Amino acid sequence: MSQLVGIYAIAALSIREAVRQRLWLPFAAGAGLLMAIGLRLGAVDDSAKLKLAVVGITAVIGFVTVLLSILVAAGQVRRDLDARVAYLLFAKPLSRWAYVVGRWLGVMGILTAGMLALAVVGTLVMSTVFPALPQMRDVHKVVAWEEVSPLGEPITITDDSSRRMLSGQPGGGIRWTIAGLPTEGPQDGLELLVRVQVRGVGDQMALEESLVSVTAAPGKGGQRLLSLDPASPYGFGTDGAKPGPGQVVLRHRDSSRNDMVQDFARLRLTPDVIAPDGTTIIQITRLDSRSTLVLTRNATVLVARPGGGFLLNLVRGGLVLMASAGLLAAGTLLVATVSNIGVTLLAGLTMFFAGNALWTIQDTLAYEKLSAPVARLLQLAQVLLPDFDRFSVAANLAASQSIPWTAVGAAWMYFGLYAVVFLVLAWFSLARKEL
Amino acid sequence: MTVPTPAATPVLRTVGLGKTYHDFWGRPRVQALAGLDLEVAPGEVFGLLGPNGSGKTTTIKLLLGLLSPTKGEAFVFGRDPGDQDAKRRIGYLPEETYLYRFLDAEETLAFFGRLFGLPSALIKSRTDELIKLVGLDHARKRRLGEYSKGMARRLGLAQTLINDPALVILDEPTSGLDPIGSAEVKDLIIRLKQAGKTVLLCSHLLADVEDVCDRIAILHQGVLRELGPVDALLRADDRIQVELKGPNAEQLAAIRNAAGSSLVSVAPPRERLESHFRRIITEAKGGGSKP
Numbered sequence: 001m002s003q004l005v006g007i008y009a010i011a012a013l014s015i016r017e018a019v020r021q022r023l024w025l026p027f028a029a030g031a032g033l034l035m036a037i038g039l040r041l042g043a044v045d046d047s048a049k050l051k052l053a054v055v056g057i058t059a060v061i062g063f064v065t066v067l068l069s070i071l072v073a074a075g076q077v078r079r080d081l082d083a084r085v086a087y088l089l090f091a092k093p094l095s096r097w098a099y100v101v102g103r104w105l106g107v108m109g110i111l112t113a114g115m116l117a118l119a120v121v122g123t124l125v126m127s128t129v130f131p132a133l134p135q136m137r138d139v140h141k142v143v144a145w146e147e148v149s150p151l152g153e154p155i156t157i158t159d160d161s162s163r164r165m166l167s168g169q170p171g172g173g174i175r176w177t178i179a180g181l182p183t184e185g186p187q188d189g190l191e192l193l194v195r196v197q198v199r200g201v202g203d204q205m206a207l208e209e210s211l212v213s214v215t216a217a218p219g220k221g222g223q224r225l226l227s228l229d230p231a232s233p234y235g236f237g238t239d240g241a242k243p244g245p246g247q248v249v250l251r252h253r254d255s256s257r258n259d260m261v262q263d264f265a266r267l268r269l270t271p272d273v274i275a276p277d278g279t280t281i282i283q284i285t286r287l288d289s290r291s292t293l294v295l296t297r298n299a300t301v302l303v304a305r306p307g308g309g310f311l312l313n314l315v316r317g318g319l320v321l322m323a324s325a326g327l328l329a330a331g332t333l334l335v336a337t338v339s340n341i342g343v344t345l346l347a348g349l350t351m352f353f354a355g356n357a358l359w360t361i362q363d364t365l366a367y368e369k370l371s372a373p374v375a376r377l378l379q380l381a382q383v384l385l386p387d388f389d390r391f392s393v394a395a396n397l398a399a400s401q402s403i404p405w406t407a408v409g410a411a412w413m414y415f416g417l418y419a420v421v422f423l424v425l426a427w428f429s430l431a432r433k434e435l
Numbered sequence: 436m437t438v439p440t441p442a443a444t445p446v447l448r449t450v451g452l453g454k455t456y457h458d459f460w461g462r463p464r465v466q467a468l469a470g471l472d473l474e475v476a477p478g479e480v481f482g483l484l485g486p487n488g489s490g491k492t493t494t495i496k497l498l499l500g501l502l503s504p505t506k507g508e509a510f511v512f513g514r515d516p517g518d519q520d521a522k523r524r525i526g527y528l529p530e531e532t533y534l535y536r537f538l539d540a541e542e543t544l545a546f547f548g549r550l551f552g553l554p555s556a557l558i559k560s561r562t563d564e565l566i567k568l569v570g571l572d573h574a575r576k577r578r579l580g581e582y583s584k585g586m587a588r589r590l591g592l593a594q595t596l597i598n599d600p601a602l603v604i605l606d607e608p609t610s611g612l613d614p615i616g617s618a619e620v621k622d623l624i625i626r627l628k629q630a631g632k633t634v635l636l637c638s639h640l641l642a643d644v645e646d647v648c649d650r651i652a653i654l655h656q657g658v659l660r661e662l663g664p665v666d667a668l669l670r671a672d673d674r675i676q677v678e679l680k681g682p683n684a685e686q687l688a689a690i691r692n693a694a695g696s697s698l699v700s701v702a703p704p705r706e707r708l709e710s711h712f713r714r715i716i717t718e719a720k721g722g723g724s725k726p
């Protein structure tokens with residue numbers, strides 16, 4: 001309890017130190033970069049502009065926080081030990097664990113302030129460059145899916161593949177069960193976003209679109225037709241012909257394109273198709289015999305609702321990025337207690353790059369023939385190394401998909417565990433250190 | 436030689452305290468301290484003397500829990516070194532001034548005050564008082580990076596007293612100070628003593644030590660060579676010193692005649708501790724064992 005004042009004093013010292021040593025300069029440079037991005041955007045094609053801007057802003061925030069977490073943690077702790085201020089600190093009633101925690105919190109405080117500033121500048125730049133900020137959407141999870149035969153019989157999907165191909169006789173389809181929808185309050189915000197890959201068969205190879213019907217029901221049976229949002233970018237067909245009621249012309253969408261505003265046909269989900277427990281069953285029925293449709297469990301139909309303002313989501317994304325920065329700060333702090341400044345910086349950066357290159361380990365394990373011990377070692381590394389790609393902040397934001405608080409929580413649980421382990425080790429190492 | 440046993444619980448006590456520095460691989464490098472037995476009573480001003488590398492700073496670090504002993508034990512206020520409650524009552528001035536260059540004098544004192552959990556009103560009044568005490572009133576808003584060595588030393592001294600400590604440990608407090616500063620430190624120690632504080636003083640300025648210390652210990656190569664009250668240590672039993680104020684030549688001649696062959700010297704009084712210290716160290720170097 002008495003150590004709280006010490007933790008506070010050290011954390012406040014860290015922040016003051018960073019300000020006095022002009023560590024806000026990287027943040028200012030980052031902000032300048034954001035402005036430059038904003039000004040240069042005129043040169044890029046319209047549909048890609050917004051994505052580029054969002055990815056750019058997220059990258060600047062991620063880069064600056066990561067870099068600073070390593071620089072600040074290494075610099076401050078190493079200086080205390082090298083300049084022997086530590087003699088004086090630990091001759092005071094300051095526990096070594098309180099010192100470690102205080103320094104770490106100080107770094108996080110600096111990063112939080114910088115991240116918030118960059119998010120605000122980024123949002124300002126966006127709102128001057130674009131007529132409107134992207135509308136963020138929250139997506140509900142698919143809990144089950146099944147195939148429906150052209151005769152209307154359900155076919156359980158037993159294999160664990162997440163893709164399904166529909167071809168041959170028309171009238172067959174797929175049903176998705178989606179849970180957790182709001183049953184009270186205004187529901188006109190609920191949207192159904194639909195995207196498929198379309199392929200032709202035989203001499204229809206060039207086929208790019210297919211007629212389908214999209215229906216929904218609160219339970220099995222009783223499917224009701226859903227109508228297209230007039231502002232939907234797709235669904236009406238290229239020739240401008242209006243499809244019949246409940247019918248949608250789905251254009252081919254590459255699976256890599258997932259912008260929630262631009263790449264999905266948008267339909268209204270009415271309250272009458274939602275069961276009292278918040279579930280709904282959505283069905284896509286293939287109506288065009290010439291086409292082959294490729295549908296996936298998690299990316300073909302999305303039930304979306306408004307996901308909050310852009311700035312709020314950017315900040316939540318920033319908090320996710322800061323979780324990984326917190327891990328890096330803790331790891332760097334640990335190395336700083338045992339090694340010199342050069343090694344400490346190198347270790348921090350190595351940690352970051354190793355965490356970002358985890359996919360190479362995955363690929364090596366998947367595609368290379370490895371001897372058993374090497375495979376074992378790589379598997380161990382895969383389990384032990386933190387995966388900095390785990391939470392795709394930039395991709396989600398660029399797709400106008402919101403970053404919910406649960407994602408922030410999950411990121412802090414994941415990276416926080418590493419951070420706690422590193423901090424405990426740092427304390428242990430410092431406690432045993434002879435000054 | 437007998438160590439006088441103080442009545443109250445000693446503020447500092449070491450029992451066979453020893454420290455051997457090891458290298459990275461755990462091999463013994465230097466024996467900095469070899470079995471030190473000391474007790475310092477409350478209210479005492481205790482001088483720890485010894486040539487460079489004799490183990491004084493090592494002893495202090497052991498007492499503060501900054502190092503762990505390789506043998507023996509140390510107690511501060513009857514507790515283990517490093518005990519938070521013990522540290523709360525200690526003021527420590529390291530042998531070199533280690534402070535944050537990016538803080539100014541007020542911020543430095545406020546920072547250390549906060550580490551002690553002092554309320555901010557108290558921190559403010561003590562900061563004011565201490566900055567004036569060490570004569571830095573004109574530089575209170577300047578960053579320490581701009582301070583001269585002696586100015587930083589003065590602030591280090593102020594920092595030592597921020598928690599109104601019951602035990603003040605000063606490791607060469609006058610290093611880098613001008614003569615006036617040194618004299619002020621001496622006065623300060625005397626005032627601390629009058630206020631009932633315990634002081635552990637390491638210094639190479641033997642005249643000062645002689646003036647302010649009640650007892651001294653002399654270390655050489657980590658071994659205690661001498662321990663006792665300053666007066667007793669410096670009393671040469673078979674000699675008498677006659678001090679005359681402004682004697683004339685006739686008086687001196689008369690004394691010389693009267694004393695005859697038992698006269699040792701006629702000279703102005705010298706810094707006696709200095710010669711005593713030299714003798715102890717010369718003896719120790721000549722293979723003399725611990726007295």
Ligand SMILES: Nc1ncnc2c1ncn2[C@@H]1O[C@H](COP(=O)(O)OP(=O)(O)OP(=O)(O)O)[C@@H](O)[C@H]1O
Nearest residue numbers: 456465467485486487488489490491492493494530
């Ligand atoms: N960190 C260390 N590692 C190894 N040896 C050390 C270390 N610190 C001190 N020593 C050694 O321990 C011995 C005692 O050093 P100490 O600093 O206690 O001396 P001191 O009496 O304070 O000297 P000075 O008057 O120069 O300050 C010296 O031989 C020194 O070389």
Ligand SMILES: [Mg+2]
Nearest residue numbers: 491492493530
């Ligand atoms: Mg020393």
